[in-house]
Amino acid sequence: MAQTEHAEAQLAEVELLLSMFPSQEELEVEPVAYAELRAYVEGTADCPSNTRPELCVKIRTHTGVDVSLSCTYPSDYPSVLPEIVVRCGELSRVQHACLVSDLRLYLRESCTGEVCVLSAVDWLRDHTHEYLERDDDGAKGAAQAPSAETFTRLWIYSHHIYNKSKRKNILEWAKELQLTGFSMPGKPGVVCVEGLQAACEEFWARVKVLTWKRIMIRHREDVPLDPANQSAESLRRFDGFEEAAFDPHGNRGNHMDLGQLFQFLSERGCAQIFQMYFGVEGR
Template sequence: MSALQRAEWQLAELELLTSMFPRHDELQIPDQLALAELRAYVEGSASADSPPPPPTSTPDFLIKLKLDSAAMDRMDVVLSCAFPSQYPSVLPEITVRCAGLSRAQQTQIRTELNAYLMENCQGEVCVLSAVDWLKDNLQLFINNSLSAAPAPKKESSSPRPQEVFSRLWIYSHHIYNKTKRKNILEWSKELGLSGFSMPGKPGIVCVEGPHSACEEFWSRVKVLTWKKILIRHREDIPLDRQVKDSVDSLRKFTGFEEATFDPHGNRGNHMDLGQLYQFLNEKGCCDVFQMYFGIKGR
């Protein structure tokens, strides 16, 4: 499938979704410029002798559903979707949020939904299929949430497992997509993690905080669509009894931020690695530079 054919399919699906969810509170496309670029590319390629270049980004959007639920009168569900440039040759990046479900259940829904789309919709537009799947299956997750009663705690003389502070250094081939960048910022804040993310090529993410929160962050990030992503290095430090004080004293970063370092290149996707090294050096993390890039920074 050519780039023009993929763009035509993307635009056709977005126009269909707009007609099916006409109200602003049902369908939101934050980046209208990306949508305009997509439309200009499709329409310009059909009418011009020299077609315009493909758009530099693809639209991301939110679909807000109100589903009938036996457990809750009306259940608000938000489907967040981003089209990779190769869509529909590859699956879109879809996440699902629902206040009636735990984070673990939302992760499970995303995993099962992606598996369904992979099996039934590979190579085809599939957002409406995802919406239908949610309507058919979300109630099952609600029922399981309500019926899963916590197991009674047993008295035990064994000591409480020792808490652990973790720091994950994550490497990605690239981080361009606005939805992924937004998710990284929102999830780190939600989980109480500090650190930073550097978009572009390559992409770098560092998160630090309680071990369980770091693992939850990684479980969410790794299931998104990536060309390549891995934990390049990790640090796990046992804590003493004063858990909160210990966590705060071990942090090298204050809060979480997206950090850029003199973006350059044709699309501004490459960062100045010298400035990155200085940033890491100021945080007392300069040794990790060689782990990422195989050379000593300066």
């Protein structure tokens, strides 16, 4: 599918959704990206915008549960799936992880190559209650699984992190999954997340499918938890999750002071990670 066809399919889907959900309380569309997409499709702009369309649909399920579905279109959507974030205050972390995993599987199997936001909305409306009903068996079973008894810290390396949407997703997903750590945008990009293993794995599953020049887990730390003597909180090196910038410089302001990064890591007992990332000892 050519670039123009991608854009046409994206615009058609956005306009269909706007006709089905006319109220901003039901559907929010990022206005600048929508206007630029429309201008490109209609021929008043010569090239597509670097700003990717984003939308958020508010859903009331058949059982009265409120769910929101946020989608960001990659430039080659619908040849690839959109980036999705699901929020539902009534789901536990384990229930939420299961729901998102199953939704992504459904979209991969049923919708790849086709626009899929409306299909995702319908699936959430029909199936969210099933995950809420797993509270006794599914959630307890997952809590007893090995992944829920392991504290994990992932050190992620990316060739660069510039895109505002990706940076927003990294922050929101980490907080949603109750992970601590930090993200350093620029070139290179560094992300550290720490918390229960299941949450870290869900974070990595979301991040790695975004469009990257290069992204990888540079290093991981897994510590089995002894419930009687140790908690995940006692192993955290970071308070909350933040985007950290260290004296940005360069023509695009996209290079960080790595000396300040080394000091930041050292203060949190993570100095050894610097050499793993950059191949030299910090100072």
